[in-house]
Amino acid sequence: MMRNMKWYVAVFCLVCSGTVLSSTLFSSSNKNDLTQFDFPFLLGDWYLVNADPEDSSQDFTSIHLTLSSSYTFAVQIEKRDSSVEYWEGGYAANQDTLTLGVKSVTPQVYSYVSTHNRLMLNGVTFFKALSRSLVGYWQSQSLSGSELDEVGVTQIQLVLQPDFLFFIRSSDDRGHEVVHNGVYYTENDHLVLLYEQGEHDTRFHINSDQLTLNFENGAMVAVLNRVQ
Template identity: 35%
Template structure:
C-alpha cells in the first residue's frame, strides 16, 4: 500500500515535471534571480544617485539573460531601459545599447535581492499566493487513487504541498518556489518539479503537464 501511495505521490508531483521551456528555467544557474523585484526609498525625499533623486525601482530578470528596469524619480518622471545582463556569484553587469556597462555587487536568496546595498523584494503574480485545494484531477487513472491534493503558496515564495490517498495516508513536501511567465518550479529537499499554471480569476488555479497528460484544477480555500 505504501509503495502504491508513493507511486501516486510521484504522479501528482509530475504535474510539476519537465518540459522544454521549464528545462531552461530549472537548468538556469541563478533561478532565484528570475522575476520582478522592487525597491522603495524609506526617505521622503528619495535617494540621490548621480545628481537625481529616486523614490522607487523595478527590475525584471529573465532566464534568457534579458532585463528590464524602471526607476521612478521624485519629480514623477520615469527612467527605463532594457538590455542583457551577465552574472557570477559576486557581481552582476547590466549591458544596454548606447550606455556604458554597469557592474554591481549583489546578494541573493529566494525572496531577497541586495544590489549595492539597496534591498529589493520579489513579488509574485497577483492572486497566485494562497491556499489551494483540488476540485478535480485528471490523467492516467490518478483521479481514481488520489483523494485530495492541497498546495499552499506563500507570498514570500515558500510552499507546502500535501496529497492524501483513498486510505487516508498523506505525504508532504515543503520548500521554496520560483517562476517565469506561466512556469512554476517547486524546489524542496528531495528534488524539484515544474508545471504550467493558469489563474482563472481570483479563486481557481489550473496546473498542467502535457508530457503526462495530467491536469489539476484547484480552488482557493
C-alpha cells in the same frame, strides 16, 4: 543608506545609457523547463523603494528591476516628478557576480547575494514581488492526466505564501499522505516548486478563484479552488 541609494540610481543610469540589446541575443538552455536555468533565485520582479521620498537629494521614489531566464533585464525608475525612466538590455551572471548591459558601452558589474525573496546588489537590498492572485490556500477539485493512475494521487492541498514559501500535501485513496514544503518562483506561466528532495516545473493558469496546474507536460493536471 540614503547615499547608497543615490549612488545606485546613478549607476543604473550608466548601465542603461549604452546600447539596448535585443532579447533574442540570449536564451536559456531549455525554454520549456525552467528548472534548467542556472540561477533561479535571480528571476523575478525586484523592487527598491525610497525610504525617504521627501528628501530632495533623492531623485526617485522606486526602482523596479526585472531579470528573466532569457538573460535580459529591464529597469524602470519612478522619479520624484512622477516621470518614469526605462531601459532594457542583456545580463550575465555567475555565483556571486551580476553584469548588467553586457554588450553596452558601459557594462556594470555587481557583487550579489540572493535568497528566494531578496536580492542584494553591492549592499543595496531589493525585495521580490508577486501577483496577489497566485497567493493563497488551494484545494483540488479534480485531477486528471496521462500518469495519474501511476501517481495514485486523489487529492492535493497547496499553500502559496506571499514570501515565496509553499506547502503541498498530496494523498491517495487509502489516506496515505506526502508533504513537501520549500520555496517557489515564477516566470510567465511557469510555477516552480523547489524543495529538499527535488523540484517541479509546472505550468499554471488562474481564472478567478480557480488555479490549474499542469505537471510534467500533462502527466498530471490539477484543478484547484481557492479556499476562503
